[in-house]
Amino acid sequence: MSDRSSPAGVAASHVVGPAPHIAAPLSCRHIMLWVIAALAPAALWAIGNMGAPAIVTFGVGIGSCVLTEFAWNALLKRTQTIGDMSAVVTGMLLAMSVPPRTPWWICMVGGIVAIGLAKMLFGGLGFNLFNPALVGRAIVMMSWLGVMSEIKTPAGVPAPGGWFAALSVPASGKLDAINGATRLAIAAADRAGNGGYAYDLAKQYGPLLLRNLEGSLGEVSAGLLILGGLVLLARGIIDWRIPVGYIGSVAALSWAFGSDPIFNVLAGGVLLGAFFMATDYVTSPITRNGRLVFGIGCGVFNIVTRFFGPMPETTTFAILFMNGLAPLIDRMFMPKPFGYLRPAKAVKADA
Amino acid sequence: MAVRLFRGGVHPPDRKEATASQAVARAPLPERIVLPMSQHLGAPCQPLVAKGDRVSRGQVVGSVDAMISAPVHSPVSGEVVDVAKALTPSGARVMCVHIHPDADQDLATFVPIDAAADDVAAIARAAGVVGLGGAAFPTSVKLVPPKRSPIDTLILNGCECEPFLTCDHRVMIESADAVVAGAARIASAVGAKRVVVGVEDNKPDALEALRKAVSEAGADIETVGLPTRYPQGAEKQLIFALTGRVVPQGQLPSSVGVLVHNVGTAVAIHEAVASRKPLMERVVTVAGAVAQPGNFLVLLGTPISDLIEAAGGLVGDVGRIVAGGPMTGQSLASLDVPVVKGTSGVVVLTAEESAPHVDGDQPCIRCGRCVEACPMDLHPFAIASHADRRMWFGVERFHGLDCIECGCCSYVCPTRRPLVQLIKSGKSALMVKGVKR
Numbered sequence: 029m030s031d032r033s034s035p036a037g038v039a040a041s042h043v044v045g046p047a048p049h050i051a052a053p054l055s056c057r058h059i060m061l062w063v064i065a066a067l068a069p070a071a072l073w074a075i076g077n078m079g080a081p082a083i084v085t086f087g088v089g090i091g092s093c094v095l096t097e098f099a100w101n102a103l104l105k106r107t108q109t110i111g112d113m114s115a116v117v118t119g120m121l122l123a124m125s126v127p128p129r130t131p132w133w134i135c136m137v138g139g140i141v142a143i144g145l146a147k148m149l150f151g152g153l154g155f156n157l158f159n160p161a162l163v164g165r166a167i168v169m170m171s172w173l174g175v176m177s178e179i180k181t182p183a184g185v186p187a188p189g190g191w192f193a194a195l196s197v198p199a200s201g202k203l204d205a206i207n208g209a210t211r212l213a214i215a216a217a218d219r220a221g222n223g224g225y226a227y228d229l230a231k232q233y234g235p236l237l238l239r240n241l242e243g244s245l246g247e248v249s250a251g252l253l254i255l256g257g258l259v260l261l262a263r264g265i266i267d268w269r270i271p272v273g274y275i276g277s278v279a280a281l282s283w284a285f286g287s288d289p290i291f292n293v294l295a296g297g298v299l300l301g302a303f304f305m306a307t308d309y310v311t312s313p314i315t316r317n318g319r320l321v322f323g324i325g326c327g328v329f330n331i332v333t334r335f336f337g338p339m340p341e342t343t344t345f346a347i348l349f350m351n352g353l354a355p356l357i358d359r360m361f362m363p364k365p366f367g368y369l370r371p372a373k374a375v376k377a378d379a
Numbered sequence: 380m381a382v383r384l385f386r387g388g389v390h391p392p393d394r395k396e397a398t399a400s401q402a403v404a405r406a407p408l409p410e411r412i413v414l415p416m417s418q419h420l421g422a423p424c425q426p427l428v429a430k431g432d433r434v435s436r437g438q439v440v441g442s443v444d445a446m447i448s449a450p451v452h453s454p455v456s457g458e459v460v461d462v463a464k465a466l467t468p469s470g471a472r473v474m475c476v477h478i479h480p481d482a483d484q485d486l487a488t489f490v491p492i493d494a495a496a497d498d499v500a501a502i503a504r505a506a507g508v509v510g511l512g513g514a515a516f517p518t519s520v521k522l523v524p525p526k527r528s529p530i531d532t533l534i535l536n537g538c539e540c541e542p543f544l545t546c547d548h549r550v551m552i553e554s555a556d557a558v559v560a561g562a563a564r565i566a567s568a569v570g571a572k573r574v575v576v577g578v579e580d581n582k583p584d585a586l587e588a589l590r591k592a593v594s595e596a597g598a599d600i601e602t603v604g605l606p607t608r609y610p611q612g613a614e615k616q617l618i619f620a621l622t623g624r625v626v627p628q629g630q631l632p633s634s635v636g637v638l639v640h641n642v643g644t645a646v647a648i649h650e651a652v653a654s655r656k657p658l659m660e661r662v663v664t665v666a667g668a669v670a671q672p673g674n675f676l677v678l679l680g681t682p683i684s685d686l687i688e689a690a691g692g693l694v695g696d697v698g699r700i701v702a703g704g705p706m707t708g709q710s711l712a713s714l715d716v717p718v719v720k721g722t723s724g725v726v727v728l729t730a731e732e733s734a735p736h737v738d739g740d741q742p743c744i745r746c747g748r749c750v751e752a753c754p755m756d757l758h759p760f761a762i763a764s765h766a767d768r769r770m771w772f773g774v775e776r777f778h779g780l781d782c783i784e785c786g787c788c789s790y791v792c793p794t795r796r797p798l799v800q801l802i803k804s805g806k807s808a809l810m811v812k813g814v815k816r
């Protein structure tokens with residue numbers, strides 16, 4: 029705040045300001061750097077497996093987000109805000125929510141939309157209603173649905189050897205007819221087509237956790253995403269209520285609908301959503317109970333649309349839908365002050 | 380006894396190690412004593428002396444006939460050199476009696492107070508005792524509880540949850556007997572059956588000293604260690620921790636039958652009753668970026684610059700200099716202000732420690748940390764943003780009046796929003812408008 033230098037000449041560095049005079053060390057930038065660090069293992073592992081196309085996707089995603097924010101501030105002569113690193117986080121999340129072979133110009137449009145339309149137009153970090161990365165992804169997905177659904181697993185990615193090979197089975201398994209589709213799409217087609225479970229969901233745990241090459245960059249390793257999420261939880265960067273509500277309700281509902289809860293948590297970007305997207309501060313509720321409700325809402329929307337909607341990949345829309353409800357949820361779950369309307373009763377509650 | 384945990388709060392580094400083991404030493408006699416006529420909450424005193432008058436140690440130099448007030452006594456014998464306005468730690472210019480102390484002082488004697496022997500409230504009033512924890516509310520007022528809500532529990536606050544400060548810690552160790560005696564006197568004055576001293580568990584030696592004093596005195600006083608968490612020493616949080624009672628919104632602790640006094644205040648009351656000694660000096664922690672941090676017994680009215688000299692002077696790049704603790708104290712623009720009754724410490728922060736505040740003015744990112752940290756379960760950002768837009772109804776609707784101004788919200792905010800500052804402005808605006816609370 030408005031510190032002014034010493035009027036009494038105590039020392040050149042002497043300043044005056046309002047209480048409190050000390051502050052917790054965690055700044056906004058630190059928080060964003062932690063999120064980047066937590067995403068890094070999954071991102072690097074994706075690059076390691078996908079090679080050049082993944083590097084291009086990450087590069088264009090992050091670059092277009094940062095440049096859009098930079099240009100916006102520069103054109104409107106605002107204070108530059110790229111130093112808070114939130115645009116880098118958005119770029120990383122955007123890149124991780126699209127397939128590695130997404131044409132670079134689609135990534136670029138995604139980045140421009142994410143930052144320009146979903147963030148800066150609303151007034152910048154702190155004022156946006158919807159998660160920028162998810163808006164970017166949703167818009168490019170809808171605009172180029174044809175292009176995006178044609179994207180196949182990169183050919184010629186060498187399978188790793190040793191014990192690892194056993195885990196990295198291709199998604200399609202027996203159902204060769206839909207080669208290149210994600211495990212989730214295969215599972216959905218299987219359920220719709222045969223009404224049974226020819227596709228062994230339990231066999232998919234290993235690949236989904238460690239090396240899954242079908243789907244978006246963020247789906248390569250659910251295991252590394254869990255690791256990153258746990259780091260964020262341990263560091264107090266994110267509140268446990270959102271991921272617990274989200275993952276818990278996905279598991280519970282998919283079990284209730286007769287499917288495999290673990291498969292449903294690991295597939296379709298649920299973990300990326302639960303740990304890294306739904307937990308976006310700006311677009312999720314601020315109240316404790318509100319966050320739990322928000323997380324549960326994301327999971328319920330995600331699973332209901334996954335099982336009963338036209339497409340199984342609905343994480344993006346689940347979170348965006350709940351983003352829209354966040355202000356309402358906050359209003360409903362506003363905490364009651366300590367001592368709120370507890371008159372005479374309090375005396376009797378003696379220990 | 381089961382201790383209850385209040386929700387929220389923060390864990391700032393406690394930084395007490397430099398002074399916690401430093402015995403209280405008397406600060407040197409200053410060349411000038413400046414006694415503000417308003418060192419307490421309530422009506423300011425009128426000066427009773429004029430320029431040129433001789434005063435003795437213990438003599439009343441200012442008082443007023445209002446219910447909520449506390450007289451001011453000269454801590455030295457000397458000559459009144461001026462009666463004029465001067466700057467106080469709060470930043471306000473108030474009427475002060477300026478005294479030039481005699482070179483040879485007999486600090487062992489004083490003019491005893493004049494009050495009925497058996498009326499503790501009247502004695503506290505005559506002795507000018509106020510809450511020494513920092514709030515400086517006149518103690519006599521609290522010793523006359525409202526008739527409709529009898530007091531059954533007296534809590535002595537030895538939490539000292541503010542970082543850096545160790546004055547209460549030292550008082551509990553060095554004057555444990557007086558703490559216990561003071562507690563007994565207050566308890567019998569208000570008719571409290573249960574007496575509990577709450578001490579944060581980062582001060583095991585203080586608890587030990589108190590327990591010893593309690594058993595030696597054969598007193599019926601509980602001593603309870605509390606988890607170290609700021610603001611454990613806030614009145615409502617402390618009452619909840621020790622009794623499980625929740626003070627309803629907008630009401631005083633007496634509404635749940637509890638009275639809370641700081642341990643230092645108990646000592647002052649004991650001295651006032653036992654030896655008729657008025658409040659003329661107090662223990663002050665001088666800590667942070669000074670050469671020899673320590674605890675000092677300081678005559679009220681001593682300039683803070685003298686006190687910093689007594690602690691060896693400032694060292695390094697000095698940022699904020701705070702009267703009181705770093706969470707709620709006053710940042711001083713000038714060191715030419717006196718120690719007053721409510722000055723528990725002088726904390727010198729380095730430029731670096733004060734730096735996180737400088738680069739601020741980012742918007743709220745809705746991280747929820749302020750909500751999580753608020754010990755009153757408020758929504759600090761909502762209150763602050765309404766206050767910022769001068770939408771006072773929002774301050775009221777989000778219960779801004781329940782804010783205890785602990786500063787936890789501002790402390791944790793990663794974008795350094797001046798939350799408690801805005802909330803305070805909202806509260807005063809509501810008070811001006813006459814919203815009751």
Ligand code: SF4
Pocket residue numbers: 752753754755756757758759781782783784785786787788789798799802
């Ligand atoms: S709103 Fe008031 S009570 Fe709550 S943390 Fe902030 S200063 Fe403390």
Ligand code: SF4
Pocket residue numbers: 314742743744745746747748749750760788791792793794795796798
């Ligand atoms: S701590 Fe600061 S950034 Fe976080 S919600 Fe509160 S005001 Fe906003």
